[in-house]
Amino acid sequence: MTENVYAIQLENVRLSYSGKAVIDGASCAIRKNAVTAVVGPSGSGKSTLLRTLCRMNDRIPGFRAEGSVRVLGRDIHDPGINVYELRKRVGMVFQKPCVFPKSIYENVVFGLRFHASPNGENFSERAERALRDAFLWDEVKDRLDQPAHILSQGQQQRLAMARTLAVDPEILLMDEPTSALDSKSANAIEDLILSLKEHHTIVLVTHHVEQAERVAEDLICVDDQTVCHKPCQYP
């Protein structure tokens, strides 16, 4: 029942680096097809929490996650879980726009190339759809074969979003996606987030309370090793 309402459910979760807890005893739930903002002071563990949700911390030596982390109905620490499948369904966008030294088009289809499905869907169609979804299509449609690094920072961040959207994730995790951008590019990203929530569950880490107010329905506070829901004052 709750699985239909919540995309992510944490129960008594403890996250630690080399035995030192960053988050301890955290329980919370994140609604489907809504934008949830994660706020909290620097170093409180927002990034750690977010990265845990697609098991990006696996390769960090000394990191340990305990408790139950259910994403899309399954505990992601189950031995039976396919972490590469999980990361396809739970996409992540990072703080610093990271484009590969390839063409714009190759950047968008980067993930697709590794998950080429047998149904033979056309890459260029999916690339166009992803770029349109990321509000980038009109700006790059005439120069898809040019190197991606010629784009502005804001465009690069939207390209990173398009690349993530291209593999068709259900959940989008964003770790301060606008903090490296000017306010105009940041606004574009915020509009993008609002348009994406119709089909995606979005978890957004941000330092700007105003940003959280503008785009998020739910608010999660990370502080002092705990995670708590804040009733959202701005419906």
Place this chain on the structure above:
Amino acid sequence: MNKQPLFPERGPAFWLTGLAAAISAGTIGLLFVSLVVESVPVFKSEGVSFLWGTDWFAGEVYGALPMIYGSLMVTGLAVVMVLPFALGSAILTSEFLSGRVRLVVKAAMELLAGVPGILYGLMGIALLAVWVRDLFGLIDGNTLFTAGLLLAVMILPTVMTLAEDALRAVPGETRDTALSQGLTRMETVMQVVVPQALPGLAGAVFLGLGRAMGETIAVMLVIGGIDRIPQPWFDLFASGQNIPSKIGREAAEALGFDLQWSALIALGLVLFVMVMTLTTAGHFLLRKAR
């Protein structure tokens, strides 16, 4: 707008660095000029056939091709043999080992890189040459192959640490991004990290090549010391000669015999140009990778 002066502060550090740079640049320039000047006689007497001639008999003819051939062959062989090991261990160390193990491996490699060439040479003549002889059923274990193998062992630590540095220079965000797209760690390393580190990896190999090409004493002990191109030319299990080894063997006796001395200097010039090209290319690629 305030203009930055070219040299912001001319303290003692500036002058010391400037002096050191001037001395090294001056030394290299002087070295090059004197190599050119002193090799003029042999080029006057032999013409360009000095470079293409296959016979070298002191006092009669001076043909450098066997030595040039030996240098290229031995270095090429070393690089072919070192590449899979150096790149493989660099990838393993940089991408898959934990921090502490990585530091230990790096320290060991840097220690190995500092072992003097003569010690490698002694090991080469005492063990490697014997193994090569027995394994391939040769009469003499001192061959081009032996020299190449020994050089591969010698440059492995250098190439490996430099290649590892090049891989580490690829930012962590790049790996995170690739992993978050659902790639496996192996796919991330092979399809994203390695391509991005390619200039640096090439730089590492070039610097290793430069070192291999100039290495003298170890090669001298195991290459056989015969100035000829084997028949057929790709028979690496024959004795040969490379440039440093030739110079090392004959310099003392040639001092004073004008033409032989000039011929050795000319060999040195050829070596200088080849090593400088490799090293410069290597540094350029490494810098580009940063």
